[in-house]
Structure formats: C-alpha cells, structure tokens
Amino acid sequence: MHSSEIGLATADDIDILEFGRNNGRIIATLDADFHELLAHSVATAPSVIRVRIEGVKAEAMASLLRSVLVECDSDLRKGCVVTVQERRVRVRHLPLMVQR
Numbered sequence: 001m002h003s004s005e006i007g008l009a010t011a012d013d014i015d016i017l018e019f020g021r022n023n024g025r026i027i028a029t030l031d032a033d034f035h036e037l038l039a040h041s042v043a044t045a046p047s048v049i050r051v052r053i054e055g056v057k058a059e060a061m062a063s064l065l066r067s068v069l070v071e072c073d074s075d076l077r078k079g080c081v082v083t084v085q086e087r088r089v090r091v092r093h094l095p096l097m098v099q100r
Helices: 013-023 033-039 058-071 071-078
Strands: 028-030 048-051 080-085 088-093
Touching: 013 028, 013 048, 033 048, 033 080, 048 058, 058 071, 058 080, 071 080, 071 088
Parallel strands: 028 048, 048 080
Antiparallel strands: 080 088
C-alpha cells in the first residue's frame, strides 16, 4: 500500500516509521532519512527497504520489491534495513549502531 492510501501522504518520516512499527509493516522508500532515523533511535522495527536506483517505473519497482521481499524475507521479519542498488542488495540488522 502507498502512504497516501492510509492518510500518511504528507506525514513526517518518523510518523511513517511509527505506523510501520505499530502495524507490523515493512517500509519501502527512495529516501535515506528512514535509515538515519532508525540508527539514531536504536529501534528494532520496522524493517525498511531503501531503493537507490533512479528512474524505476512503477511496474518495475513492484517487481523489484517482490524480489527483495522474497530474497530478504527472514531478515525483514527479524528487523533490518535493506539497501537496493543496481548490482547489490545490502542487509543490516536492527538496531543500527551510529558510527561517530
């Protein structure tokens, strides 16, 4: 579902994360802020998939996300952030540790 379908089209990222955490949802985004917010909060949920590929059309994005959901299923269920690039998928488990 898209954030606009649940009344969160103009919501702050932190509110979207809270919705995901409270409703057992995985967040998919193009926005780096979600990973940063999770790192600073030391949260263990929700899992977030960040796609770092520009210009992906809706149908291709849906297919890409389905593939990532299958490939990373067990990690996503435990709590992780997934970064998807053209040639690589990286998984980091939650909570993230902020490097200083």
